[in-house]
Amino acid sequence: MPYSNETNKNIKKSTTKKRRRTKAVYFILPFMLIFGACAAYYSGTAASNETRSSASEPQVSSEAQISSSDSGITNSGSENETESPEASSGEPGHSVSSEITAGYDFSRPVPRSAAVDKSYFDDAVFIGDSRTEGFITYNSLNNATSLTYKGLMVDTAFTKPVINVNGKLCSVMDALAETKFSKVYIMLGINETGWAYSNIFIEKYENIIDRIREINPAATIYIQQILPVSQSVSSTHKYITNKKINEYNSLLQKSAEKKHVYYIDTANAVTSNGDPLPEDAAFDGIHLKKAYCVKWFEYLKTHTAPV
Amino acid sequence: MKKFLTVIFIILFASVMTGCVKNDNISVDIDALSKELMEKVKFDDELVLSDSETATRLYGTKNAVDCRLYIGSGATAEEIAVFEFGSVSDAQEGLKAAEARIPEQKKSYESYAPDEIKRLDNSVVKCAGKYVAVCVTNDKAAEKIISEYLN
Numbered sequence: 001m002p003y004s005n006e007t008n009k010n011i012k013k014s015t016t017k018k019r020r021r022t023k024a025v026y027f028i029l030p031f032m033l034i035f036g037a038c039a040a041y042y043s044g045t046a047a048s049n050e051t052r053s054s055a056s057e058p059q060v061s062s063e064a065q066i067s068s069s070d071s072g073i074t075n076s077g078s079e080n081e082t083e084s085p086e087a088s089s090g091e092p093g094h095s096v097s098s099e100i101t102a103g104y105d106f107s108r109p110v111p112r113s114a115a116v117d118k119s120y121f122d123d124a125v126f127i128g129d130s131r132t133e134g135f136i137t138y139n140s141l142n143n144a145t146s147l148t149y150k151g152l153m154v155d156t157a158f159t160k161p162v163i164n165v166n167g168k169l170c171s172v173m174d175a176l177a178e179t180k181f182s183k184v185y186i187m188l189g190i191n192e193t194g195w196a197y198s199n200i201f202i203e204k205y206e207n208i209i210d211r212i213r214e215i216n217p218a219a220t221i222y223i224q225q226i227l228p229v230s231q232s233v234s235s236t237h238k239y240i241t242n243k244k245i246n247e248y249n250s251l252l253q254k255s256a257e258k259k260h261v262y263y264i265d266t267a268n269a270v271t272s273n274g275d276p277l278p279e280d281a282a283f284d285g286i287h288l289k290k291a292y293c294v295k296w297f298e299y300l301k302t303h304t305a306p307v
Numbered sequence: 308m309k310k311f312l313t314v315i316f317i318i319l320f321a322s323v324m325t326g327c328v329k330n331d332n333i334s335v336d337i338d339a340l341s342k343e344l345m346e347k348v349k350f351d352d353e354l355v356l357s358d359s360e361t362a363t364r365l366y367g368t369k370n371a372v373d374c375r376l377y378i379g380s381g382a383t384a385e386e387i388a389v390f391e392f393g394s395v396s397d398a399q400e401g402l403k404a405a406e407a408r409i410p411e412q413k414k415s416y417e418s419y420a421p422d423e424i425k426r427l428d429n430s431v432v433k434c435a436g437k438y439v440a441v442c443v444t445n446d447k448a449a450e451k452i453i454s455e456y457l458n
Contacts, residue, residue: 130381130382130419131381133381134379134380134381137357137361137365137378137381138355138357138378138380140357140358140360140361142358142360142361142364150381150415150416150419150420151415151418151419162415282380282382283351283352283353283379283380283382283383284380284382286382287380287381287382288380289353289380290353290355290380
């Protein structure tokens with residue numbers, strides 16, 4: 001006797017369900033068996049895996065590391081005072097101890113001194129652009145604080161949020177306010193060589209010095225001469241020329257005298273007699289190769305402020 | 308036909324699973340990998356070997372047990388970084404840090420040297436097991452070399 005339509009439907013549903021269960025078993029069971037076999041095989045051979053080629057000694061630096069992105073940047077506050085700050089003149093911002101600077105001629109570059117070692121820079125901050133970034137990296141100056149950024153300028157040092165401090169981006173000068181330091185090296189200017197007015201550049205540069213003095217009145221401040229570029233860059237670039245760089249450096253030297261900060265003739269580290277940067281000193285005539293960054297560092301080690 | 312397809316499916320699935328398990332136990336000589344990249348990849352800038360603390364500072368990779376970092380003058384974004392971590396999970400964190408560096412570098416170069424954006428777009432960032440490798444270059448040889456070591 002043939003089944004009714006309803007019964008046929010129920011039988012069809014039941015058969016379909018059985019087929020689905022069978023298919024599920026078909027998929028899952030073999031997969032579990034293979035997975036289990038693989039897991040057992042690889043856990044058993046994990047200790048005897050061979051390397052691709054011979055192993056070499058790991059290279060680990062023993063130097064301590066402090067950087068602008070380090071979450072350990074602390075508030076400078078009153079911890080940065082190393083001497084009782086006394087004004088050496090009536091001009092505002094002159095808080096370097098008069099005992100140290102008495103008789104020092106700020107109009108002249110820092111003279112050659114006994115070489116210091118790398119630890120001298122433990123409490124140093126470097127403010128600069130991409131050239132200083134390269135200087136820090138090539139010299140592995142991880143013990144100093146690097147407040148550097150590609151394209152940084154004397155105005156964007158206050159405004160552009162590029163330094164990571166405890167997970168938050170802030171400007172270079174704001175990051176400095178959160179840093180413990182006793183000396184600051186500044187090299188800025190090459191990115192501003194296209195500015196129309198040199199006095200604006202100097203005015204904003206001096207704002208940086210004033211702000212450093214507000215944050216830490218006793219800090220030793222070094223203005224670094226802007227390094228020259230190669231002749232091929234100077235003669236072809238739209239605005240980066242050694243003529244402009246030299247003009248800025250003359251103005252910076254006068255600022256150093258005015259503000260009673262130290263001026264380092266850093267260019268002598270990599271060239272002489274006011275010559276352009278050697279053509280083989282930089283990949284693009286601007287950014288120094290490692291060998292020249294090392295010369296730069298050696299120059300800073302042998303040109304430190306009197307104590 | 309259905310049975311045949313099912314068997315094929317199972318075999319493929321098993322192959323995928325064995326690949327994942329094998330990857331976690333990979334062992335790589337990071338010195339050899341980084342040197343091969345230096346020798347065979349064409350770089351415009353002069354890359355020099357830096358130290359592990361600089362690598363940690365630039366990449367934020369705090370749990371690396373060993374690394375090799377080759378960096379340039381800053382004129383270009385070219386770079387090689389190879390890390391070995393203590394565990395697969397640490398390597399995953401390291402991978403995130405390495406991947407995060409690319410857009411950071413793009414941001415710093417976009418107004419400074421816009422040509423470097425294309426180089427950063429072509430960068431290779433790979434992770435296998437406890438290892439992470441990064442190479443910023445326009446040369447396609449880098450991906451091939453890294454894939455041979457980290458597969």
